[in-house]
């Protein structure tokens with residue numbers, strides 16, 4: 412089912428994404444409902460096909476950056492998917508990781524990895540629950556990208572994090588410029604500090620094809 416990066420086609424928004432999950436289909440999504448539909452059909456093969464074949468290293472980079480800037484748990488993994496970023500956080504000793512995602516099917520796979528304290532099916536745009544109180548930190552890998560979540564996903568994350576908490580969010584580099592992320596961070600000037608953006612590869616050296624050299628910005632900040 413998966414197409415290696417080298418063979419990815421440009422997807423039309425009209426094609427049946429549920430039957431044909433791929434990176435281009437993901438980039439062509441338009442609504443949260445589209446995400447649910449696409450990821451329902453992608454969940455079972457996401458790790459073994461997409462992540463493995465594409466040499467998808469972004470979740471590792473987000474987790475490493477979070478730890479490097481002094482982040483610690485409890486931490487919320489936003490758009491946790493199948494749990495790749497949570498797994499990378501746990502490997503670095505972070506504890507009390509909760510996962511949230513709009514796709515119940517992706518979270519079902521994440522749960523099998525036994526690393527999340529809790530998982531919750533939530534649409535980020537409707538706000539994020541904090542049943543244990545605000546989080547000490549938050550991460551997000553691969554969710555702020557074309558066809559998924561734009562700058563309006565930043566405030567709900569900030570609202571779920573306590574004062575002093577650290578946040579690392581990857582934003583696809585082209586999406587960052589096109590969707591106006593600079594404006595949202597300017598608006599939040601008094602609510603965040605230590606804002607940095609660090610460019611990172613999304614895919615590792617064995618990736619090939621149109622997207623192989625795509626990058627993301629690791630946007631890191633502290634809630635004031």
Ligand SMILES: C[S@@+](CC[C@H](N)C(=O)[O-])C[C@H]1O[C@@H](n2cnc3c(N)ncnc32)[C@H](O)[C@@H]1O
Nearest residue numbers: 446490491492495512513514534535552553554
């Ligand atoms: C490319 S996957 C990334 C998953 C994981 N973080 C990773 O790096 O492998 C994007 C994830 O964002 C989720 N997503 C998309 N829109 C969302 C929304 N509005 N609220 C919450 N999750 C959303 C999708 O269901 C999907 O699991």
